[in-house]
Amino acid sequence: MSPVRPAVAREPIAIEPVSDIAVRHLLPTDSMEALTELLHRSYRAQMEMGLQPLAGRQDAATTQKRTSSGECYVAVQRTPAGEKLVGTILFHEVEDAKGPPWFQQKHVDSFSQFAVDPEIQGKGVGQLLLDTAERRARQCGAKEMALSMAEPDAALMKYYLRRGYRFIEHWQWPYTNYRSAILSKAL
Numbered sequence: 621m622s623p624v625r626p627a628v629a630r631e632p633i634a635i636e637p638v639s640d641i642a643v644r645h646l647l648p649t650d651s652m653e654a655l656t657e658l659l660h661r662s663y664r665a666q667m668e669m670g671l672q673p674l675a676g677r678q679d680a681a682t683t684q685k686r687t688s689s690g691e692c693y694v695a696v697q698r699t700p701a702g703e704k705l706v707g708t709i710l711f712h713e714v715e716d717a718k719g720p721p722w723f724q725q726k727h728v729d730s731f732s733q734f735a736v737d738p739e740i741q742g743k744g745v746g747q748l749l750l751d752t753a754e755r756r757a758r759q760c761g762a763k764e765m766a767l768s769m770a771e772p773d774a775a776l777m778k779y780y781l782r783r784g785y786r787f788i789e790h791w792q793w794p795y796t797n798y799r800s801a802i803l804s805k806a807l
Contacts, residue, residue: 640699641706641745643752646692650705652680655694658705659683662735671770672797675733686733689714693752695736695745707736709749711756720791720802722766728804729762750783758807766804768793777801 663676695707710733731753785803
């Protein structure tokens with residue numbers, strides 16, 4: 621058995637330019653198992669930090685329930701064998717749990733369950749997904765786009781700050797073991 625390599629040591633696979641990536645609505649024919657596996661791969665680094673994000677441990681039934689509660693978009697890579705799910709973002713998820721006060725503001729919309737396959741991160745797929753969600757928020761009349769993220773994940777915080785998001789407040793979700801940072805961006 622070969623030793624397990626740390627996630628930070630993995631080299632991204634080479635892919636074609638972003639032109640071979642398309643963002644579309646999640647279809648009824650898309651596999652919830654494949655989407656759940658994508659989420660688990662994407663949130664693995666947080667799980668290895670000892671954090672317990674829901675998307676990093678949810679089952680396919682939970683993925684189905686969550687994707688049905690908002691507008692789910694997926695990034696697919698076109699290959700000779702067909703489409704491969706490489707990213708996702710959930711716009712305007714309706715949570716069972718009470719959300720942070722900022723999310724309750726009429727001029728604010730939000731996204732969640734944002735993930736890009738770690739093997740192709742840094743290739744622009746995340747930006748395509750964020751652009752899609754931000755465009756939908758503007759179409760719905762929102763003036764702000766908000767998100768909830770694991771506060772201990774400093775690299776993720778830097779990612780959002782570089783994209784114009786700012787800190788609003790802290791929040792504790794009932795299903796995580798960390799304090800979340802609520803970020804927002806003017807649209």
